Amino acid sequence: MRQRTEGRGFATRAIHAGERPDPTTHAHKTPIYATATFAFDTAGEKEDAVDRALAWEPGAYFYSRTGNPTNRALEEKIASLEGAEDAVVSASGMAAVASTLLAHLGSGDHLVVGDELFAITKVLLDEDFPRRGIGVSRVDTTDVAAVETAIIPATRAIFLETSTNPRLRIADLAAIAEVGHRRGLLVIADNTFLGPALLRPLEHGADLVVHAATKYLSGHGDAVSGVVSGAKALIDPIRQQTDTFGQAASPFSSFLVLRGVRTLPLRSRAGSDNAAAIASFLESHPKVAWVHYPGLDSHPDRAVARRLLGERAGAMVTFQPRGGLQGMAAFTDHLALCDIGVSLGDIHTLVYPRPKDGGIIRLSIGCEDVEDLIADFELGLSFVD
Numbered sequence: 001m002r003q004r005t006e007g008r009g010f011a012t013r014a015i016h017a018g019e020r021p022d023p024t025t026h027a028h029k030t031p032i033y034a035t036a037t038f039a040f041d042t043a044g045e046k047e048d049a050v051d052r053a054l055a056w057e058p059g060a061y062f063y064s065r066t067g068n069p070t071n072r073a074l075e076e077k078i079a080s081l082e083g084a085e086d087a088v089v090s091a092s093g094m095a096a097v098a099s100t101l102l103a104h105l106g107s108g109d110h111l112v113v114g115d116e117l118f119a120i121t122k123v124l125l126d127e128d129f130p131r132r133g134i135g136v137s138r139v140d141t142t143d144v145a146a147v148e149t150a151i152i153p154a155t156r157a158i159f160l161e162t163s164t165n166p167r168l169r170i171a172d173l174a175a176i177a178e179v180g181h182r183r184g185l186l187v188i189a190d191n192t193f194l195g196p197a198l199l200r201p202l203e204h205g206a207d208l209v210v211h212a213a214t215k216y217l218s219g220h221g222d223a224v225s226g227v228v229s230g231a232k233a234l235i236d237p238i239r240q241q242t243d244t245f246g247q248a249a250s251p252f253s254s255f256l257v258l259r260g261v262r263t264l265p266l267r268s269r270a271g272s273d274n275a276a277a278i279a280s281f282l283e284s285h286p287k288v289a290w291v292h293y294p295g296l297d298s299h300p301d302r303a304v305a306r307r308l309l310g311e312r313a314g315a316m317v318t319f320q321p322r323g324g325l326q327g328m329a330a331f332t333d334h335l336a337l338c339d340i341g342v343s344l345g346d347i348h349t350l351v352y353p354r355p356k357d358g359g360i361i362r363l364s365i366g367c368e369d370v371e372d373l374i375a376d377f378e379l380g381l382s383f384v385d
């Protein structure tokens, strides 16, 4: 067997990790193992596979809700990129968030979370957690002292998004991990907005890293998928939660995400470089009221971003055209190239207007030619009064 991953660089692992020629056919690319069950010659072989799979042994399969080789290839690839011992994929980013939190918190426990979170994560925390007897305190995670103050004896974990939606606030993850570990807590990071090419939270002290693989990992907007990575002892209960709550990933989605992850380093570089140019363009434009981008000196977390992320600051940009709701619609409704849509992390640039937030616009910058994107935004802004 060729040794393709140990000690190799990030881009090499994005392509090779978790994948090997199919052992029966020698197919070069990982196939979609479209099967519900796995078949055995003897009762003993079947029993052995069931026992090993339900003890969460990698590579033991008997039923695809519990484990599937296409899903496993993706798990091994992501674990390699995150620098994690193990990973588990699931049906969506929300499946990954929910199964992670519910596997590690129960009745009487308390969770400290960031005050700016993905909307459906908020629904989970606001509407589902109270029914389960799990308490939640929200804090500004860019204020490490506030995080520490929010910890109570029942607190079990801290959960934050590494770059928040929509203000793109970036907390000092290492400082929060230090506080969390000193207080005996799990530190869980949702890294969806940045992805592992730009930030690997486990390297900064987080215990678990969650992704909506739907976004940058897939990169092509054609799959819904989630993944969480960390130590096997922390992943095993999440794998069990994913199985018992029926949140298993589809191998079809995992095939698409596997294909997407192979180009993650290239896409992250291109998207981030485009976003930096667009953020500067917007900031200097007279029809723009303000821009949030952690790569700009005007962003409150510029220094933390530089320390955590290095020279690149991600491909998300939030801004507001002048003129409130009218300015927002004048911009979005005259774009000739970019589509209006709610997702992110796609090679297509996506424009997400938020009328309920006063007309701010979130941009997920893709990998198109930056001159074409700037021309499109210039066109949209020309209709703003």
Ligand SMILES: Cc1ncc(COP(=O)(O)O)c(C=O)c1O
Pocket: 092, 093, 094, 095, 097, 118, 161, 165, 190, 192, 193, 211, 212, 213, 214, 224, 225, 226, 343
């Ligand atoms: C930060 C964050 N976490 C989790 C999710 C949920 O992912 P999914 O839509 O795949 O369930 C999203 C979706 O946009 C997200 O932005």
